Every structure is written in C-alpha cells, then in structure tokens.
Amino acid sequence: MSENKFTCLHDKHVALGALMSPFGGFDMPIQYKGIVEEHNAVRNAVGVFDVSHMGEVHITGPEAQKFVNYIFTNDITKMEVGGIQYGMMLYPTGGTVDDLLVYTMGENDYFLVINAANIDKDVAWINEQAAKFDVKVENQSESYGQIAVQGPEAEKTMQAVLNLDCTDLTFYTFKCVNYNGDNIIVSRTGYTGEDGFEVYASHDTIRDMWDMLMTAGVQPCGLGCRDTLRFEVGLPLYGDELTADITPIMAGFGFFVKLDKEDFIGKDVCAQQKAEGAPKKLVGLELHDKAIPRHGYEVCNENDEPVGYVTTGYRGISVDKSIAVALVDAAYGKLGTPLRVHIRKKYFDATVVKKKFHDKSYKK
Amino acid sequence: MSKIIDGLYYSESHEFVKVEGDFGYVGITDYAQHELGNVVYVDMPEVDDEVEAGEDFGAVESVKAASDLVSPVSGTVVEVNEALEDEPGLINKDAFENWIIKVELSDKGELENLMDAAAYKAFIGE
Numbered sequence: 001m002s003e004n005k006f007t008c009l010h011d012k013h014v015a016l017g018a019l020m021s022p023f024g025g026f027d028m029p030i031q032y033k034g035i036v037e038e039h040n041a042v043r044n045a046v047g048v049f050d051v052s053h054m055g056e057v058h059i060t061g062p063e064a065q066k067f068v069n070y071i072f073t074n075d076i077t078k079m080e081v082g083g084i085q086y087g088m089m090l091y092p093t094g095g096t097v098d099d100l101l102v103y104t105m106g107e108n109d110y111f112l113v114i115n116a117a118n119i120d121k122d123v124a125w126i127n128e129q130a131a132k133f134d135v136k137v138e139n140q141s142e143s144y145g146q147i148a149v150q151g152p153e154a155e156k157t158m159q160a161v162l163n164l165d166c167t168d169l170t171f172y173t174f175k176c177v178n179y180n181g182d183n184i185i186v187s188r189t190g191y192t193g194e195d196g197f198e199v200y201a202s203h204d205t206i207r208d209m210w211d212m213l214m215t216a217g218v219q220p221c222g223l224g225c226r227d228t229l230r231f232e233v234g235l236p237l238y239g240d241e242l243t244a245d246i247t248p249i250m251a252g253f254g255f256f257v258k259l260d261k262e263d264f265i266g267k268d269v270c271a272q273q274k275a276e277g278a279p280k281k282l283v284g285l286e287l288h289d290k291a292i293p294r295h296g297y298e299v300c301n302e303n304d305e306p307v308g309y310v311t312t313g314y315r316g317i318s319v320d321k322s323i324a325v326a327l328v329d330a331a332y333g334k335l336g337t338p339l340r341v342h343i344r345k346k347y348f349d350a351t352v353v354k355k356k357f358h359d360k361s362y363k364k
Numbered sequence: 365m366s367k368i369i370d371g372l373y374y375s376e377s378h379e380f381v382k383v384e385g386d387f388g389y390v391g392i393t394d395y396a397q398h399e400l401g402n403v404v405y406v407d408m409p410e411v412d413d414e415v416e417a418g419e420d421f422g423a424v425e426s427v428k429a430a431s432d433l434v435s436p437v438s439g440t441v442v443e444v445n446e447a448l449e450d451e452p453g454l455i456n457k458d459a460f461e462n463w464i465i466k467v468e469l470s471d472k473g474e475l476e477n478l479m480d481a482a483a484y485k486a487f488i489g490e
Binding site for chain 1: 401402404405407420422423425426427428429430449
C-alpha cells in the first residue's frame with residue numbers, strides 16, 4: 001500500500017485539530033467542529049472546504065474539442081469560453097469511468113476536473129483514447145490546490161475576505177483572474193446544493209486564501225459534511241452512485257448524456273437503455289423507522305428477496321428522516337413502491353421517493 | 365481528556381457496566397462518544413432479549429458510521445433507555461448517565477474479565 005498523499009493545506013487541518021482520514025489516496029479532514037455544525041454552516045451561512053485532492057487534466061491541441069466530446073457524455077460544442085459542463089466519461093459498456101467537470105478555457109483548450117480516487121485511472125484512460133487524436137494531455141493535478149467556498153453567504157465572503165468580485169459569474173461559469181501575480185481560476189460551482197465558488201490556484205495562493213478565510217472566522221468544513229450535503233440534494237459520488245457497473249441512465253442522469261451529438265464512448269448502451277429502459281435504477285428511499293441505512297446494505301422487496309443495495313444513506317441533517325439512495329431492479333423503481341432495508345439483524349420498511357431530499361439553492 | 369468514573373467496569377470495545385446488585389447498566393464510555401461524534405441513532409434490543417458477553421446487542425450510530433455495541437456481560441435485558449429513542453444525542457451530553465440497557469446478570473464472574481477505571485485509563489492512553 002502506498003502512503004496517503006497530503007494536500008497543500010494538510011498541516012493547517014492538523015493544526016486546527018481536524019479528524020483526519022484517508023480518502024481517494026489523500027489524508028483528508030473529515031470534520032473539524034462536527035459534521036452537523038459544518039453542514040448547517042453551509043446550508044445557512046458559509047463554509048470552506050479543502051478540495052485540493054481533486055484532479056485536473058488540461059487538454060489542448062488541434063483536435064481537443066473533437067476528442068473531449070468523444071470521451072464525454074455532455075456536448076461541449078454547445079459551450080462558450082468561460083462555460084462549464086458536468087458529465088461523465090464512460091466505458092463502451094456504458095459503465096462510468098468517472099464524473100467530471102469540463103471548463104472551456106479557449107478554442108481547443110479544455111480543463112477537466114476529476115475525482116481524486118480516479119486520477120491515475122482517468123489519466124490512463126484519457127491517454128489511451130487520445131492516441132487516435134491530435135491532442136496534448138497534461139495531468140496538472142499536483143500543480144493545483146483547490147478550495148470551495150459554499151453557502152448563501154459565499155458571494156459576500158469571496159468579496160469581503162478574498163477581495164474577489166464574483167457578482168459577474170453565473171452558475172457553471174468561470175473566469176481566470178490574476179491574483180497577486182498568480183493566474184487562478186474561479187468558478188461558480190460546488191458540490192453542496194448551495195450557491196458557492198471553487199478556486200483553483202497554486203499551493204501558495206490556496207494557503208494564503210485559507211489563512212484569510214480562517215482569520216475571518218469562516219467555518220472550515222470536512223469531507224464528512226461534504227458527503228451529507230451532496231447526498232441530500234441528489235448529487236452522486238463516484239464509487240457510490242456511479243461506478244464501472246452503473247450507467248448514467250440507470251443513475252437518472254440522462255440529462256447529461258447528449259444522445260443527439262456525434263459518437264462518444266458508451267453512446268450505444270446509453271441510447272439502448274434510454275429507449276428500452278435500464279435493467280436497474282437509482283432511487284431514493286425513505287425509511288419509516290429511525291434506523292439508518294448505510295452504503296452496501298441489502299434492499300429487499302416485501303417478501304424479503306434481495307432486489308438491490310444502498311449506495312448512500314444517512315439520518316438526514318437538513319431533513320429529519322432516515323433516507324437513502326439505492327440501486328434496485330428497475331421493476332422496483334417506481335415512486336411509492338414499498339421496499340425493505342436489511343439493517344443488521346432486522347428488515348425495515350421503506351418507500352421509494354425522489355432521490356433529491358432537499359432543494360438546491362443555486363444562483364442561476 | 366475523557367471522563368472516567370471509578371467503580372465501573374470497562375471493556376476494550378469501550379462499553380461500561382455499572383453494577384447494582386444483580387443488575388448491570390450498560391452503555392458506552394465518554395471516550396467512545398467523543399470518538400463517534402454526534403450520535404444520531406441508537407439501535408437497542410428489546411426487553412427480555414438475551415445478551416451474551418462479547419456478542420453484538422445493537423449499534424450506536426453517528427452521522428458518518430454505525431458502531432456495533434458489544435455486550436460486556438451476559439444476561440437478560442430488563443430495561444432499555446427509551447429516552448435515547450427520541451434523543452440519541454443524550455449520549456454526547458453524558459455517556460455514563462445515559463446508559464443503554466439494564467441487564468439482569470447471569471454470571472457476575474464475567475466482570476473479572478473487564479477493566480477497572482485505572483486500567484481503562486491506561487488502555488485509552490490517558
């Protein structure tokens with residue numbers, strides 16, 4: 001086993017007394033004050049996350065647009081410079097390599113943001129596909145640090161604490177800014193269901209920004225509440241809701257799969273599943289009891305026959321219920337279907353509900 | 365620094381037993397509640413269930429994870445702390461006061477396998 005990597009803010013997390021744990025190959029802060037407090041700070045005010053573990057891949061060259069559109073499910077030809085799209089890279093089977101953001105930096109110039117745990121796998125996959133295209137692929141993951149400032153007070157915080165005017169940024173757009181001599185990227189994006197921004201910059205700039213945010217009293221937030229926040233608003237986590245065995249169609253993210261564009265890897269399977277129905281479906285579950293469904297727990301029909309498993313589950317924080325997202329056989333995917341979750345020695349009644357348990361509050 | 369109370373018995377999986385006559389109150393230690401963080405659910409057995417030393421009898425769940433409860437003693441559950449059903453966070457407020465189950469002990473000799481306060485203090489490295 002290789003050692004876990006450190007982000008450029010690692011020493012600061014340790015000094016703040018954070019509970020540290022391995023995630024995606026990095027030693028990351030899970031919580032500082034407590035998951036509930038940090039979750040509520042983001043829902044009600046503002047919080048900052050170290051997300052420097054995320055990977056960045058820069059793709060340029062005469063065929064960059066053609067290439068990225070071939071490995072990505074969304075349609076980047078619809079994007080202008082300064083635009084961002086969410087989507088997936090798929091295997092030919094339709095299973096998911098990763099979910100990612102694509103930033104349009106310029107003509108034939110794209111910046112891909114990928115999951116930490118998948119950096120090596122994704123870069124290998126991208127390079128393998130790139131052989132047939134005239135493009136240059138650069139893994140810049142180690143050059144960038146990244147923070148996410150999230151919550152209804154995020155815009156105000158960016159201005160007041162970091163002196164970054166972000167009022168001109170709409171949802172899913174970005175700008176490049178010269179910040180004290182460093183070229184940084186600021187985008188109106190996030191993974192919490194709240195308004196917010198993500199900043200990509202050199203390690204030194206990210207460390208300076210973190211210190212300014214701490215001095216201003218902004219709540220540092222760990223990966224613990226990052227997971228509860230994203231889960232409540234129905235955002236997927238690679239490894240849970242999207243895997244090599246789960247297509248975006250099964251997961252209910254068909255919106256990000258543009259079947260009307262040119263060929264892309266995984267298109268055939270997605271088109272077929274969209275037309276004929278996928279064999280499995282990702283659903284929301286609400287338990288009738290307080291018992292908590294966890295990742296991997298078995299989901300059964302009313303005869304206690306297994307029909308799927310929990311991908312993520314919690315006692316909700318913004319929603320005071322035991323809730324889960326589960327991958328089940330399509331026959332059990334309809335809203336209102338009664339199911340049962342096997343928790344330790346007992347089976348608990350649940351009902352299929354929408355997998356968005358809390359409304360997003362984006363500024364569009 | 366975790367709170368440790370003299371006169372109680374402690375297990376390596378961080379449960380305590382407070383003995384009163386033939387009965388034992390079983391809960392998790394202050395150290396354990398601190399390690400878990402916000403307790404959001406306690407999965408408890410029912411009255412008249414049998415528990416066995418070293419075996420699971422339920423779970424304490426924080427936001428992030430479920431942690432099995434391992435009974436430090438054997439016997440019959442005669443009472444469960446129903447207050448925890450509505451307010452599991454009581455364990456974070458005072459873990460020793462908010463015991464989880466009351467057990468009629470079937471073998472008080474088992475208590476000798478547990479740690480006293482001094483040994484538990486050393487065990488958690490404080």
